Amino acid sequence: xxxxxxxxxxxxxxxxxGAEPVTASATTPRPYENYVYAYPHKTAYRPLPDRPALxxxxxxxxxxxxxxxxxxxxxxxxxxxxxxxxxIGAPDELTxxxxxxxxxxxxAVREALDGAAARAGAATVRFATAAFxxxxxxxxxxxxxxxxxxxxxxxxxxxxTDVPLSVETSPATxxxxxxxxxADRGATRVSIGVQSFDDAEARAAVRPQRRADVExxxxxxxxxxxxxxxxxxxxxxxxxxxxxxxRSLDAALxxxxxxxxxxxxxxxxxxxxxxxxxxxxxxxxxxxLRLYRQxxxxxxxxxxxxxxxxxxxxxxxxxxxxxxxxxxxDGMIGLGCGARSYTSTLHYSLDYAVDMREIRRxxxxxxxxxxxxxxxxxxxxxxxxxxxxxxLQSLLQARGMEVADYRGRFxxxxxxxxxxxLARFAxxxxxxxxxxxxxxxxxxxxxxxxxxxxxALFSPAVRAAMAAYAWK
Numbered sequence: 001x002x003x004x005x006x007x008x009x010x011x012x013x014x015x016x017x018g019a020e021p022v023t024a025s026a027t028t029p030r031p032y033e034n035y036v037y038a039y040p041h042k043t044a045y046r047p048l049p050d051r052p053a054l055x056x057x058x059x060x061x062x063x064x065x066x067x068x069x070x071x072x073x074x075x076x077x078x079x080x081x082x083x084x085x086x087x088i089g090a091p092d093e094l095t096x097x098x099x100x101x102x103x104x105x106x107x108a109v110r111e112a113l114d115g116a117a118a119r120a121g122a123a124t125v126r127f128a129t130a131a132f133x134x135x136x137x138x139x140x141x142x143x144x145x146x147x148x149x150x151x152x153x154x155x156x157x158x159x160x161t162d163v164p165l166s167v168e169t170s171p172a173t174x175x176x177x178x179x180x181x182x183a184d185r186g187a188t189r190v191s192i193g194v195q196s197f198d199d200a201e202a203r204a205a206v207r208p209q210r211r212a213d214v215e216x217x218x219x220x221x222x223x224x225x226x227x228x229x230x231x232x233x234x235x236x237x238x239x240x241x242x243x244x245x246x247r248s249l250d251a252a253l254x255x256x257x258x259x260x261x262x263x264x265x266x267x268x269x270x271x272x273x274x275x276x277x278x279x280x281x282x283x284x285x286x287x288x289l290r291l292y293r294q295x296x297x298x299x300x301x302x303x304x305x306x307x308x309x310x311x312x313x314x315x316x317x318x319x320x321x322x323x324x325x326x327x328x329x330d331g332m333i334g335l336g337c338g339a340r341s342y343t344s345t346l347h348y349s350l351d352y353a354v355d356m357r358e359i360r361r362x363x364x365x366x367x368x369x370x371x372x373x374x375x376x377x378x379x380x381x382x383x384x385x386x387x388x389x390x391x392l393q394s395l396l397q398a399r400g401m402e403v404a405d406y407r408g409r410f411x412x413x414x415x416x417x418x419x420x421x422l423a424r425f426a427x428x429x430x431x432x433x434x435x436x437x438x439x440x441x442x443x444x445x446x447x448x449x450x451x452x453x454x455x456a457l458f459s460p461a462v463r464a465a466m467a468a469y470a471w472k
Contacts, residue, residue, distance in 0.1 A: 028428060029452040030282075031289050032264050036396065036454030038340065039389045040379050040462045042352045043469035051374040052346070054112035059119050061331055061343050065128040068158050070102065070148060071336030072132065073363060074139040076172050077208060085338030085352060086135035087359045095140060097367040098336075099147055105335050106155035108372040113333075127158040128330070131166045135338070138173035142181050149185040156333070161186035166228075168193070171209055171217040179224035188318075189228035190221050191261075196237060196244075197251035204238045205265070211251075218255050227318050228258040235291035236265035236284065245291050249298055258317035261310050262295045264288045264451070292448060306398045309450035337366050341375075344386070348378030358472045379465075383410075387417050388457050396450050400432070400441025414440055421456060 073086045074095065090098070113125045130152060140148060152158050166189040167182055174192060182190065194214050196202050202209050221229055231252045235245055252260060265288070296306065304312040332342040337359075340349045351362050381389065387406075391414055394401030407413055415422055422440075425431050430446030430453055446453060458466075 029449070029456075030285055031449050032266065032285060032451050034451055034455045035266065036392060036451065038347075039392050039454075039458070040347065040381070040385065041466060042340065042349060044462045044465035045347070045349060045352065045377050045379050046465070048348065048375055048378050051376060053374055054109060055115040055119075055373070057343050057346060057348075057375060058113055058116035058331070061116065063113060063117050063120075063125045063331070065126065065330045067129045067330065067332045068127050068131070068152060068156055069332065069334045069336075069339050070130075070132050070137075070152060071334065071339040072098075072134040072137040072140060072148070073337045073359070074098075074134065075136045076139060076170070084135065085354075085359060085362075087356060087363060090139070094363070094367070095144055098363065099140075099144060099151070101367045101369060102148075102336055103151050103155060104370065105372040106151050109333060109335065110156050112373060125157065127156070127163060127333075129164050129166075130158055130160060133168050133338075135168075136170045136173055137167055138169040138175075138178045138182075140178075142175075142177040145178055145181045146185075149181070151335075156335075159186075164188045166191060169217075169221075171214045174217040174220055176220050176223070179220055179226070183224045183226055187226050189230060189259075190224075190226050191230035191232065191259075192217065192221065193232045194218075194248075194252065195232060195234040195263075196240070197248045198240075198244050201237045201240055201244060201248075204240075205234065222255065229255065230259035230261060231255070231257045232261045232263060233295075234263045234265050235295060236288040240287075240291070242291065242294055245294060246298065249295055253299075253302055256314070258314050260299060260304065260312045262292065262299075262312070263310055264292065289448065296448075306447065308397050309447050337363055345381055346375065346378050347381060348375035351377055353472045355472055379462075385459060385462070386410075387412075388459055391418065392454055392457050395440060395442060396454055398442070398447060400435060400439045403438050403440055418457070424456070425453060 071085070074090045075086045075088060077088060110125075117125055132148065137148070138145065149160060153160055163186075165182075165185070165187045167187050168191050169178075170193055174190075179190070195205060195207055197211050197214060199209075199211055218229075218231075233248055233252060292309075296312075299312045300306065303315050305315055307313050331344075332340065334341045334349065337350055338352075340347060350366065353359050353362055387410055390406060390409065391401065394406075401414070403413055410417070422431070425446065428445075428449070430442055430449060432441040432443045432446070435441040442450070442453070
């Protein structure tokens with residue numbers, strides 16, 4: 001899983017619980033059913049009646065290649081397509097109170113990890129990657145960003161200069177003083193949500209910004225000399241054409257970003273666009289698929305490599321991520337309101353919402369919480385769900401999945417565990433016919449249909465839980 005996908009996996013509010021699975025009798029499904037950044041999705045989580053102690057949850061878990069994620073749930077505005085866990089603004093010193101709570105949570109979590117390691121006679125807890133997401137982490141001012149880094153280092157024990165550190169930003173908050181803090185503390189990657197370089201398209205997506213301000217922010221990021229710049233763009237905006245999409249692509253390419261993410265626009269419940277009554281149809285699907293292929297082909301011609309449906313990396317870009325970290329098997333520690341944590345048998349988080357009033361309530365509760373020693377909301381991950389998660393997170397990457405890795409972990413093969421699904425994917429032309437026999441890999445058409453293929457692997461139980469989720 002890529003760095004930005006890891007960030008979204010914590011903030012994920014992007015999956016539509018009502019999407020229908022691919023069935024044996026179905027024709028080619030609609031290409032845009034769900035984002036699939038994490039599995040199971042948060043809408044399948046429920047309050048944990050036993051509220052297990054973190055010290056017990058992490059006992060026996062692998063602790064030498066963890067990933068750390070810190071969530072900052074604040075933005076200066078909320079885009080019309082956004083249904084992530086974030087609120088607009090932070091009145092009455094809310095950021096200070098939030099960082100105080102984050103400090104308390106980090107202290108409690110590190111104590112739990114150390115206790116679990118001591119019980120197992122394991123070596124010191126070690127982190128392989130770190131990320132700050134949101135929301136917009138750079139909503140914090142320079143002094144607050146310094147404190148955020150201190151929490152990661154002094155409370156959690158991760159040396160930020162020794163691991164890849166990815167941080168999300170926005171055009172309005174990518175200021176020189178904030179970027180200087182991130183560069184000094186070891187940030188190796190900055191991801192900026194531009195979405196469109198066309199001012200009219202930005203307005204259509206309910207994202208008030210001017211191209212001049214975007215270009216100025218990109219200039220400041222390059223001046224900060226952070227090794228990897230990622231630019232996010234969105235296709236499928238109302239009024240967008242092949243011509244305007246190409247202009248946004250070329251405007252981004254002018255900065256020679258090491259990474260580019262191309263996202264299809266989704267309209268979800270309780271978002272600004274959702275409240276405006278925007279909705280999808282076959283013509284919109286056709287438009288998004290056409291623009292995706294145009295963007296993919298243009299980036300490939302410009303020397304970028306496709307990493308997943310969304311992610312493209314410049315061929316000469318410096319590597320990101322630790323060689324020994326595997327998102328399918330290694331643990332994740334998430335701190336903050338919108339963060340998720342993963343053990344091998346339980347995924348857990350705090351409460352989750354999309355509606356602004358509910359988000360404010362959850363943040364206010366978080367800032368007054370004193371005891372962070374237990375898991376409150378989550379979902380158990382049994383053997384079948386672990387197989388589905390491994391297959392999803394591997395197959396949706398362009399490089400594919402080594403069957404031997406799957407067999408080594410589970411003692412079976414994907415063909416044995418998911419014969420009907422894989423047969424269906426093959427019939428649709430989604431599997432690469434020229435792949436090595438030991439490699440399960442998607443074809444270009446399969447990558448294009450990643451947002452239909454992923455949901456087809458959801459278990460009936462997870463799908464039912466997602467469908468029963470009451471949006472708030």
